[in-house]
Amino acid sequence: MNIPHGLSKSKIDSIGYDTVYVERPISDIIDFDWKNILTSPPKNTSSTTIEELIFIARETQNRTKKDIDLLSKVDVDLDTPFILLCNKYGINYPQHYINLFYDIVHPLLINTKNYWNRARPKQLADIYGINIDVIVTDTHHTAAYPSGHTVYSSLVANILKDLYPKIPIKELDNIVLETAKARVLQGVHYPTDNKASLIFSKYVFNQLNNKLRKYYNDPT
Numbered sequence: 001m002n003i004p005h006g007l008s009k010s011k012i013d014s015i016g017y018d019t020v021y022v023e024r025p026i027s028d029i030i031d032f033d034w035k036n037i038l039t040s041p042p043k044n045t046s047s048t049t050i051e052e053l054i055f056i057a058r059e060t061q062n063r064t065k066k067d068i069d070l071l072s073k074v075d076v077d078l079d080t081p082f083i084l085l086c087n088k089y090g091i092n093y094p095q096h097y098i099n100l101f102y103d104i105v106h107p108l109l110i111n112t113k114n115y116w117n118r119a120r121p122k123q124l125a126d127i128y129g130i131n132i133d134v135i136v137t138d139t140h141h142t143a144a145y146p147s148g149h150t151v152y153s154s155l156v157a158n159i160l161k162d163l164y165p166k167i168p169i170k171e172l173d174n175i176v177l178e179t180a181k182a183r184v185l186q187g188v189h190y191p192t193d194n195k196a197s198l199i200f201s202k203y204v205f206n207q208l209n210n211k212l213r214k215y216y217n218d219p220t
Contacts, residue, residue, distance in 0.1 A: 012044045016117035017143035024107040041118045041145040052190040053130045060133040060187040074182035081175045097216045118145035134187035147189045150197035153179035158205040
């Protein structure tokens with residue numbers, strides 16, 4: 001795909017979600033270099049990004065009712081699929097512990113998003129003349145990379161894998177994959193955002209799990 005008339009490659013590559021870099025305070029428990037958890041996202045003019053934009057456009061223009069139901073549920077409620085899975089195996093969902101974990105991770109996630117400042121798909125799609133049909137909600141008003149929804153879902157899956165090995169890993173991973181799929185179907189994330197989310201959540205889980213595990217009391 002050619003560079004749009006009147007715009008240079010460097011100009012397009014400089015487009016981010018926001019123009020101001022703001023770094024939030026993070027917990028003292030974070031003793032690792034969070035800026036190096038992820039590598040930089042693909043450039044706005046890269047073949048990867050353009051291919052992803054075309055893919056997202058196709059996905060959003062061919063949504064089924066089932067797709068819309070999925071993305072609507074994922075948009076506002078990430079816990080229920082895991083709660084239902086825990087109920088299936090007679091396990092109490094450790095909401096308090098998950099909240100404790102995510103309260104520490106969330107500022108780190110926002111800092112990571114702000115640091116990489118990746119433009120949302122629609123921002124670039126409009127420049128390239130690609131039609132992405134975004135379903136607008138209140139949950140995509142930060143930079144794109146990584147996906148916060150997928151980070152949360154993946155973090156929960158990692159926590160449950162550690163606490164409750166009786167839950168099949170595949171069933172937990174399927175919930176994460178559905179979350180990632182929903183964010184693409186909504187038109188608000190690139191597939192590479194979701195891939196980065198899995199790397200991010202696994203890394204922070206491995207760094208924090210041993211430190212936080214002492215705060216967990218198995219209610220079962």
